[in-house]
Amino acid sequence: MPSGRLALSLALTVVLSSALGAYVTYKVLLRPERVIANYHRWYHRNAAATFNNTHWLGVPTQKSPLDTWIFQEIIHEVKPDVLIEAGTYKGGSSFYYASLMDLLQKGRILTVDIEDYPGKPPHPRIQFLLGSSTSAQIIDQLKAAIRPGESVMVTLDSDHHAAHVSAELDLYHSFVTPGSYLVVEDTHFNGHPILPNFGPGPYEAVEAFLKSHPEFERDRTREKFGMSFNPGGWLKRVR
Numbered sequence: 001m002p003s004g005r006l007a008l009s010l011a012l013t014v015v016l017s018s019a020l021g022a023y024v025t026y027k028v029l030l031r032p033e034r035v036i037a038n039y040h041r042w043y044h045r046n047a048a049a050t051f052n053n054t055h056w057l058g059v060p061t062q063k064s065p066l067d068t069w070i071f072q073e074i075i076h077e078v079k080p081d082v083l084i085e086a087g088t089y090k091g092g093s094s095f096y097y098a099s100l101m102d103l104l105q106k107g108r109i110l111t112v113d114i115e116d117y118p119g120k121p122p123h124p125r126i127q128f129l130l131g132s133s134t135s136a137q138i139i140d141q142l143k144a145a146i147r148p149g150e151s152v153m154v155t156l157d158s159d160h161h162a163a164h165v166s167a168e169l170d171l172y173h174s175f176v177t178p179g180s181y182l183v184v185e186d187t188h189f190n191g192h193p194i195l196p197n198f199g200p201g202p203y204e205a206v207e208a209f210l211k212s213h214p215e216f217e218r219d220r221t222r223e224k225f226g227m228s229f230n231p232g233g234w235l236k237r238v239r
């Protein structure tokens, strides 16, 4: 082959393979779902800088700000009389909900934890309950604290093993009033997309629960920001 034609065919090969490489990168590696999943994994790997370093008015909360914004939108829409939270930790999430309720001038929080972490912020809208979320004593205290006709929202953020979450779903779903939400947190465990070796977790508990509870539906619109710690875990009581 004359040297001019050889150079041209080499140049064409280089251009075509670069274009193919760029196309594959764009279509496969930079697919939005893949970018989101990778960001999600990065966020979790960097816990010390991210969810273990997130505060509401100085109080730690283990939430993603993308999810707290969604909580704000739901609380504004539903305006529950009562929000039950399983898993208080240091109180940052309940303090956040209480601050929103201050703005709305409506609502109170009943938050349960098996551990009594120091430094929880006292707030007139928050009642801290100490014990396991699935114990008969705690369920009795919750029932006694809710008045007939009050609207109720629930968020489950305690022990994330499927057996515990399933027990919580059995005990807590009937507190949720029609039109309100039952949020099952950390459904991202067990490879959805983080912690692939966790074993059955909240996601699997939700899958099992929904089979026998048609009154609840997944509200995927609550995952509009792409990354949520609760994929498939924003459950709306539709009837």
Ligand SMILES: C[S@@+](CC[C@H](N)C(=O)[O-])C[C@H]1O[C@@H](n2cnc3c(N)ncnc32)[C@H](O)[C@@H]1O
Pocket: 060, 061, 062, 063, 086, 087, 088, 089, 090, 091, 092, 093, 112, 113, 114, 115, 131, 132, 133, 134, 157, 158, 159
């Ligand atoms: C992920 S943290 C909660 C985070 C908190 N909601 C926030 O956003 O800041 C989980 C909490 O669940 C609590 N926990 C674990 N097992 C529990 C159980 N059986 N009953 C109630 N709380 C439990 C832990 O002590 C821990 O404080």
